[in-house]
Each structure stands twice: as structure tokens, then as C-alpha cells.
Amino acid sequence: MNTLTSSKKRTLLFDFYSVDDSTSLYTFGLSKKKIEKLKQKRVKTIFIISSHPVYHESYLRLVRFYQGSGFEVKSIHIEDVDVENLPNVKNAAREIYECFKKGSCQVVSYGESYAGTLISCVLIYGGENVEDAIDRSREINSAFVTSEEEFLFVYNFQRYIRSRQHVVGDRLVFDIGGDRESEGEDPRDIKDAIPKRIIQKDEDVIRITEEDRLRGEEQQPIFKDLAEGEDRPSDQPIIDTVSRQKERDDESLLDKGGRKEGIRDRKPSVEDEVENSKFGRFYLSIRFKLISIISFLIVLAISLMIFLATHFFKGDNEIRIQENNLKISEVIALKVKSDFVSLIEKSRLIVNAMIQNTNKQERKRYSELILGNDKDFIFSGIAVMNKRDSSLNFVRYTYNDSLMNEIQVSRDDIKAAHRANNKIFVRSFDGETIVQNVSQVFRLPVLGLCYPFQKKKNGGASSVLVSYINLDKFLKAFRSTGITKAFMVNDRGDIIAHPDSAFVLSGGSKINLPIVKSMIKSTLNNGQTRYKDENGIIHLGSFNKIGFGGCGVIATVEEKIAFQEVYNIQRRNIYLMIITLTVVILIVFFFGKTLTTPIIRLLYATKKIKGGDYHVDIRPSTSDEIGELTNAFIDMGRGLEEREKIKTAFGKFVNPELADMVVRDEIHLGGERKTVAILFSDIRSFTAISERLEPEEVVDFLNEYMTLMVNCIDQMGGVVDKFIGDAIMAVWGVPVSKGNDTENAINGALLMRKALIEFNKGRGGPKRPTIKIGCGINVGPTLAGQIGSENRMEYTVIGDAVNLASRIEALNKPFGTDILVSEETYNLVRDVFAVEKMKPIKVKGKEEPQQIYAVLGRIDDSQCPRTIDELRALLDIEEQPFRRRREDLDGEEVKYEVV
Numbered sequence: 001m002n003t004l005t006s007s008k009k010r011t012l013l014f015d016f017y018s019v020d021d022s023t024s025l026y027t028f029g030l031s032k033k034k035i036e037k038l039k040q041k042r043v044k045t046i047f048i049i050s051s052h053p054v055y056h057e058s059y060l061r062l063v064r065f066y067q068g069s070g071f072e073v074k075s076i077h078i079e080d081v082d083v084e085n086l087p088n089v090k091n092a093a094r095e096i097y098e099c100f101k102k103g104s105c106q107v108v109s110y111g112e113s114y115a116g117t118l119i120s121c122v123l124i125y126g127g128e129n130v131e132d133a134i135d136r137s138r139e140i141n142s143a144f145v146t147s148e149e150e151f152l153f154v155y156n157f158q159r160y161i162r163s164r165q166h167v168v169g170d171r172l173v174f175d176i177g178g179d180r181e182s183e184g185e186d187p188r189d190i191k192d193a194i195p196k197r198i199i200q201k202d203e204d205v206i207r208i209t210e211e212d213r214l215r216g217e218e219q220q221p222i223f224k225d226l227a228e229g230e231d232r233p234s235d236q237p238i239i240d241t242v243s244r245q246k247e248r249d250d251e252s253l254l255d256k257g258g259r260k261e262g263i264r265d266r267k268p269s270v271e272d273e274v275e276n277s278k279f280g281r282f283y284l285s286i287r288f289k290l291i292s293i294i295s296f297l298i299v300l301a302i303s304l305m306i307f308l309a310t311h312f313f314k315g316d317n318e319i320r321i322q323e324n325n326l327k328i329s330e331v332i333a334l335k336v337k338s339d340f341v342s343l344i345e346k347s348r349l350i351v352n353a354m355i356q357n358t359n360k361q362e363r364k365r366y367s368e369l370i371l372g373n374d375k376d377f378i379f380s381g382i383a384v385m386n387k388r389d390s391s392l393n394f395v396r397y398t399y400n401d402s403l404m405n406e407i408q409v410s411r412d413d414i415k416a417a418h419r420a421n422n423k424i425f426v427r428s429f430d431g432e433t434i435v436q437n438v439s440q441v442f443r444l445p446v447l448g449l450c451y452p453f454q455k456k457k458n459g460g461a462s463s464v465l466v467s468y469i470n471l472d473k474f475l476k477a478f479r480s481t482g483i484t485k486a487f488m489v490n491d492r493g494d495i496i497a498h499p500d501s502a503f504v505l506s507g508g509s510k511i512n513l514p515i516v517k518s519m520i521k522s523t524l525n526n527g528q529t530r531y532k533d534e535n536g537i538i539h540l541g542s543f544n545k546i547g548f549g550g551c552g553v554i555a556t557v558e559e560k561i562a563f564q565e566v567y568n569i570q571r572r573n574i575y576l577m578i579i580t581l582t583v584v585i586l587i588v589f590f591f592g593k594t595l596t597t598p599i600i601r602l603l604y605a606t607k608k609i610k611g612g613d614y615h616v617d618i619r620p621s622t623s624d625e626i627g628e629l630t631n632a633f634i635d636m637g638r639g640l641e642e643r644e645k646i647k648t649a650f651g652k653f654v655n656p657e658l659a660d661m662v663v664r665d666e667i668h669l670g671g672e673r674k675t676v677a678i679l680f681s682d683i684r685s686f687t688a689i690s691e692r693l694e695p696e697e698v699v700d701f702l703n704e705y706m707t708l709m710v711n712c713i714d715q716m717g718g719v720v721d722k723f724i725g726d727a728i729m730a731v732w733g734v735p736v737s738k739g740n741d742t743e744n745a746i747n748g749a750l751l752m753r754k755a756l757i758e759f760n761k762g763r764g765g766p767k768r769p770t771i772k773i774g775c776g777i778n779v780g781p782t783l784a785g786q787i788g789s790e791n792r793m794e795y796t797v798i799g800d801a802v803n804l805a806s807r808i809e810a811l812n813k814p815f816g817t818d819i820l821v822s823e824e825t826y827n828l829v830r831d832v833f834a835v836e837k838m839k840p841i842k843v844k845g846k847e848e849p850q851q852i853y854a855v856l857g858r859i860d861d862s863q864c865p866r867t868i869d870e871l872r873a874l875l876d877i878e879e880q881p882f883r884r885r886r887e888d889l890d891g892e893e894v895k896y897e898v899v
Contacts, residue, residue, distance in 0.1 A: 075740030116144025325542035435549035445471035491550025614641035671785020676733035716748035774812025778805035816879030
């Protein structure tokens with residue numbers, strides 16, 4: 001439930017019910033709680049708005065529920081938003097507005113209806129401008145007033161309302177209470193004067209005439225005042241000023257000669273609609289969908305191609321890189337192993353010389369001879385274990401003084417190296433070969449090598465050979481200009497050699513590196529793996545053991561660097577995809593216009609046909625399927641135009657709704673039981689009138705009179721069943737019910753009274769006689785359908801209720817009235833119309849007496865006669881005495897008598 005306008009005193013509410021034939025009150029969501037809310041807001045009147053054929057049972061359940069809850073229920077049916085319905089909508093808007101002035105009320109949309117359009121018209125009736133009225137109705141429901149027909153109707157409603165302006169003193173006053181129809185003006189006469197809606201490229205514009213532009217200042221919305229709880233005096237005009245519309249320039253209406261072409265000068269064609277209008281949201285268009293589908297397929301295909309190419313290329317590249325790493329590690333490992341073997345042989349040669357020469361001078365001379373030009377050995381010596389402190393005790397040793405002087409290493413540095421690595425070197429007494437990085441002591445890359453020299457029978461060693469070797473020669477093998485980096489570690493993960501000497505000097509460990517752990521644990525001499533380092537960087541690595549001291553060479557490369565070219569190719573492919581996609585989108589966008597433009601033409605041509613304009617001014621622009629569809633559509637429009645002409649011509653002889661059903665072949669011989677409202681109308685003393693006129697004059701007189709009466713019936717949704725000489729028979733509720741058929745029937749009779757008063761003005765004399773009519777209305781069950789034969793049939797209603805309506809009509813002359821209704825009819829509308837109870841009568845065909853009521857007018861009509869005498873004075877009719885059966889001296893059949 002939505003609140004449109006509220007105040008402390010009154011509230012205008014809105015509700016919506018989606019209905020079908022089985023809708024129950026529970027489905028409506030009606031409950032005691034909801035009724036209590038309505039009563040808390042002091043709602044007194046419920047307006048039920050319908051636009052399509054209603055489901056009779058569910059509609060009555062809804063009406064009876066509200067009535068049983070203490071609310072006054074009023075039904076409003078808006079069949080279509082057509083200019084001919086402007087008077088009906090104006091009456092409905094006035095009724096809602098006047099009710100709102102007196103207290104809170106609720107507007108209910110019964111199913112899909114034009115309730116939103118009516119709400120906008122109520123706001124316009126109360127003084128809002130068109131734009132604000134539409135915006136406020138959309139606040140209730142975003143689906144309100146969205147179609148072209150509704151837009152046009154709301155703008156036309158404002159024009160129709162403003163056509164009732166007149167001047168009071170020096171200002172324009174708008175008297176909404178006036179009825180232009182009562183002055184004899186047919187609302188269809190202003191149809192040509194109402195501007196049509198022009199759809200521009202950027203904004204919607206309503207063209208108005210210069211006369212409209214000069215009609216005063218902007219309106220002051222009365223709903224704003226009512227929302228603040230301020231009541232206007234009853235004699236004050238509802239709107240005292242009229243909005244001043246600003247003339248807008250429209251360059252699109254300039255012809256080639258520079259002359260502005262008004263809306264009455266030029267009727268927009270389908271081509272103009274296509275070129276000048278916005279076709280909805282672009283993302284809902286066929287062109288957008290076509291672009292999206294093609295773009296999606298292109299992106300999917302190229303992305304899949306890029307993914308597969310990258311995947312296979314990356315896999316192949318990874319294999320090649322791993323093979324390259326393994327090759328590099330293997331080559332370096334062989335080189336290092338060869339160097340180690342050479343060093344060991346050289347150290348053994350030195351040691352043997354020290355052992356064989358017992359003379360100290362001879363040992364020194366021999367050492368200088370061997371090590372004089374050597375750039376590798378810094379120190380070499382044989383050590384035994386000191387059993388007291390498990391330290392090394394060197395028994396034979398030699399220093400390379402020339403190299404030590406060159407690299408600035410002292411004998412104290414060598415002794416410090418002995419002490420620092422003593423615990424590691426003593427493990428060689430157990431048979432291990434130790435390779436240790438001692439660079440931290442010497443502050444330059446130096447390798448400590450310790451292995452068993454004199455072995456014991458139990459597998460141990462009685463002495464070990466310790467050598468300190470300069471690593472400059474080794475490090476050259478690990479330096480590379482490629483992307484692969486190689487380094488060597490021992491069995492404890494300590495760095496022995498690295499291309500960056502800083503790592504060697506730091507004496508760091510790589511024991512936590514996954515590839516080092518894999519190498520230490522591996523039983524194989526080589527292997528490869530993909531791993532992540534301590535910084536989260538992914539590497540591709542290979543290892544190769546050198547088979548000496550548990551050392552191994554590891555060759556590794558960052559995956560990001562290894563696959564850089566793969567990623568470059570992938571990026572270039574993505575750029576190529578974007579360029580290709582852009583070109584394709586542009587091609588499809590402009591090519592799509594050739595596809596969508598004919599479809600848009602067909603769309604607007606369809607809207608024209610929907611609006612009743614069957615002249616389709618389009619031509620096929622292609623020879624493909626759309627061109628064939630356009631040709632078929634043109635042929636369809638011509639066929640519909642011919643069919644509409646037939647239906648229009650046929651509708652002059654029968655009701656348009658029946659004509660439409662006949663065209664659709666929905667009318668068959670037989671009928672169905674329906675509760676309908678029947679009206680009979682007859683001209684008093686027609687025989688005397690026709691005797692004074694020529695036959696041609698009688699025909700002209702009847703045609704003029706019948707036109708007025710039929711218009712009144714049509715306005716209230718009635719169906720003229722037949723003309724019986726000067727009499728008219730009309731029904732409400734067939735072929736479809738509007739939900740408030742009884743009220744509409746009496747409203748139609750009141751309109752006939754009003755139209756007849758205007759018709760009689762200025763008449764009198766033998767050739768232009770004034771006329772009086774009588775109307776009888778009854779509601780009851782009838783059999784409605786086709787009566788006759790297969791070749792000649794007539795749609796009508798038959799039953800006792802029809803006969804009673806005819807009898808009631810005949811009672812108007814003796815009662816001195818013009819509208820009489822039965823008791824069953826009155827019980828349905830007792831809260832809507834003011835009536836005068838007449839004497840009970842007995843009519844032919846009825847055993848029980850019938851109570852008849854004379855209709856004075858609507859209760860909410862301030863001009864309604866208060867008594868039957870006022871009504872007779874208004875209509876200039878007199879009561880005539882009833883003629884009893886025994887007084888039927890002429891033998892004429894009397895069809896009624898007073899009880």
C-alpha cells in the first residue's frame with residue numbers, strides 16, 4: 001500500500017490487486033489488520049479501478065468485503081486511454097478529488113488497469129502540472145504512465161481540462177466543476193485541437209498553440225494545500241490560475257526553407273519516428289545483443305587459443321629450461337669435481353714430500369718448489385687428534401707464503417681457522433670428507449678441505465689432511481651472464497661457492513631451501529624441481545652431486561624470468577585480441593544498423609497499427625528475410641485495414657464489441673446466463689409528433705435524438721441492444737461486465753436526461769417539437785446470446801428481467817417521472833443515488849406487487865433535485881391518474897395497476 005498524498009486530516013492511499021477467476025480474499029491480502037490500518041487513517045471511501053473485463057465472482061467478493069467492513073465502495077471502469085474517454089476520466093478524477101476533499105480515501109487497482117493514468121489525471125485536476133503528476137504517480141509504481149498512449153492521454157487530459165477557461169475580471173479562472181458536455185459539445189470535437197506527442201532525440205515535447213501560451217501564470221497545486229490540511233471555501237474556484245506554457249524551439253521541425261513546421265502541418269511518419277526518437281535503452285537493443293554475442297564468441301575463441309598456446313608453450317619452455325639447468329649443473333659439477341681431484345692429488349704430493357724429508361730445511365725448500373707459483377693452496381698440513389681436548393695437532397704442515405703475502409693472509413689467520421673449524425674437521429677421523437667454507441675467518445673466499453690421510457683397519461683414520469684453498473678459481477666456474485644462477489653447497493647446506501662473493505663471505509646456509517633439502521635427501525646424483533624460496537619467488541632448479549664431501553651444484557632460474565618471453569607473447573596476443581575485438585565491434589555496430597533499423601521501422605509500424613492507424617508507410621530496404629517480413633507486414637496492415645473497415649461498417653449496425661467478436665468468430669448460436677442491467681427508453685406521445693411531420697422530417701428528428709441518447713449510453717459502457725421504433729433497449733453487463741453495471745446504467749439514464757434538456761432548448765412548435773422520455777431500469781438474470789438461425793442471428797438478452805424493465809418504463813407516464821428503477825436495482829445502488837419511493841404496482845406477468853423508485857439524481861451531485869416535485873418542474877411533466885382494469889372502456893390492455 002502506498003500513500004500518494006497525506007496530511008493530519010486526510011490521506012489518499014493506493015493499492016494493487018493481481019486477480020484471476022479464483023482469486024480469494026486471502027489472495028487479495030485483505031485481513032482485519034489491514035482494515036484496521038485503513039480505519040486508523042480514517043479512510044471512508046474505496047475507489048476500485050478496472051480496465052479489462054473483470055472476473056465477476058472475485059470482483060463481487062472484493063466489493064462486498066469492503067462494504068461489509070463499513071467502507072463506501074465506488075467502481076470506476078476505464079476501458080481505454082482514448083481521447084473519447086476524456087469526459088469519463090474527468091468525471092472519475094473529479095469524483096476522487098471531491099471525495100478526498102471530504103476525507104481520506106483509497107484507490108485500488110483491480111488487476112491491470114489504467115489506475116496510474118487516473119492518478120495522474122486526479123493530480124492534474126487538483127492543479128499539478130503534467131510532469132509532476134506523472135512523476136508522483138511513478139513514485140507509487142514505476143510501471144505507471146510508461147506507454148506512448150498513456151503519455152499522450154495525460155497531456156490531452158490537461159488540454160481538455162483547460163478548455164474550460166473563462167475570464168473573471170482581469171484574470172483567467174478555471175472552473176473545473178463545469179461540464180462542457182452539458183452545453184452540447186461532443187468531447188470528440190476537440191480531438192483535432194489536441195496536440196500530438198512529438199518524440200525528439202533528447203527530450204519529449206508537447207507543442208501548444210500561441211493561444212495556449214498566453215493563458216496566464218503557472219498553476220498552484222491544490223494538492224499541496226490539501227496535504228497541509230487547509231480546506232478551500234466551497235464557492236472558491238478549485239484552480240484560480242492557469243499555467244503559462246513556454247514555447248520551445250524545435251529545429252527538427254524546420255523544413256528546407258527554414259519555416260517552422262507545426263504539429264498540425266506535419267504528421268510524423270515511421271521514418272521520422274525511427275530517426276528522431278530514442279529506441280529504449282541501448283543495452284536492450286538487438287544491436288547491443290548482436291555485439292555482445294559476437295564479442296563474447298571472439299573473446300572466448302581468442303582467449304581459449306591464447307590459453308592453450310601459452311599452456312603448451314610454457315610447458316615446453318619449462319622442460320627446456322629444466323634440461324638447461326640440469327646441463328649447467330652437470331657441467332659445473334664435473335668441473336668442480338675435476339678441480340677437487342686435482343687439489344687432492346697436489347695436496348698428497350705436498351704431504352708425501354713433507355713425510356719423506358725429515359730435514360726441516362729440505363722440507364721448506366721442497367714446499368717452495370711445489371707451491372712457488374701455486375695460486376690455490378694457502379696452507380696444507382697433516383694433523384692427529386689431541387686426546388686431551390679432541391683438537392687437531394699438526395705434525396707436518398707447509399705455508400704458501402708468496403700467496404699469503406699476495407692475498408694478505410697471516411699465519412695467525414690460519415691458526416684462527418683451525419680453532420673455528422676444529423669441531424667440524426675432527427669428524428674426518430671417523431672417515432668423513434669435510435668441505436667447509438672458512439671465508440669468514442680469512443675475510444675472502446677460502447675453502448677448507450679435510451679428509452682422512454692414514455686410515456685405520458676399523459674404518460677410522462689416525463691422521464687427517466687439512467688444506468685451505470683460495471676459491472677464486474672455483475668461483476669463475478659459477479659466474480654466468482645468462483638467466484641461470486648456479487651455486488654449490490655442502491651436505492649441511494652451507495654455501496661453498498656462489499656467483500656473488502658476498503654470499504660466500506657471509507658463510508650463509510641454504511639448508512631451508514626446498515631444492516637443497518631435496519638434494520640432501522635424494523639418493524640420486526641429480527634431479528630437478530619447481531620450488532618457492534623464502535621470499536615467495538618461484539624458481540625452476542636442478543641439482544647435481546659432485547660425489548665429494550656431500551657437495552652438490554644447484555642451477556636455478558626464476559620462473560618469472562624464465563617465462564618472460566612466454567608472458568610477452570601472451571600480452572601481445574591479448575593486445576591483438578583487443579584490437580581485433582574493437583574492429584569487430586565497430587563493424588558489427590555499423591552493420592547492425594542495417595539489421596536493426598528495419599526492425600525498428602516494423603516496431604513503430606506495429607505501434608501505429610496498435611493505435612488504429614493501418615496505413616503503414618514503410619518500404620523494404622533489403623531483400624533478405626527482414627525484407628520479406630516487411631512485405632508480409634505491409635500486406636498484413638492492408639488486410640487489417642480492410643478488416644477494420646468491415647468491422648467499423650458492421651459496428652454501425654451492432655455494438656462495436658459485438659462486431660469485434662463477430663470478426664473473431666467468437667459468436668455462436670445459443671446463449672449463457674448472465675446478470676445484466678436492462679434499460680428501456682421511449683418517447684412520450686411519439687405518435688402525435690409523427691403525425692405533424694413529414695416522413696423525412698421524422699427520420700431526421702429520430703436520427704438526431706438517437707445520436708444523443710446512444711452517445712450517453714456509450715459513455716457509460718452500455719450496449720444498445722435494439723431500436724424499437726422510437727424506443728431504445730440497452731443493456732450493461734454483456735458481452736462483458738464492467739463490474740459496476742447497475743450504477744453505469746442509471747448514470748447513462750441521467751446523462752440522457754441531461755442531454756435531452758439541452759436538446760429541448762430552443763425547440764418548440766409543430767416542426768420542432770419538444771420531447772419527453774421515460775426510462776425503465778431493472779437488474780436480473782437473463783439468457784444472453786445469439787437468437788435466430790445460423791444464417792440470420794441477433795445478439796440480445798431475454799428473460800423475465802427484460803419484460804419487467806419494459807413494464808417499468810411504461811409507468812413513467814402515469815407516475816409523472818422520467819427514470820424508474822426496480823427494487824432489486826435500487827438495493828444495489830442505494831448509497832449512490834437519491835430516489836423517491838413510488839406506489840407499489842402490479843404488472844402483467846407478475847403475481848407479487850412490485851416496488852418502484854423514481855431516480856432524482858446522484859447523491860454527490862449538488863444540483864440533484866430534492867423532491868419529485870422539483871424533478872417534475874425541471875422536466876415540465878405532470879403526474880397522470882392510473883387507469884384501473886375496470887375503467888378500460890376502450891378495450892385496451894392495461895399492463896399495470898396500483899395495489
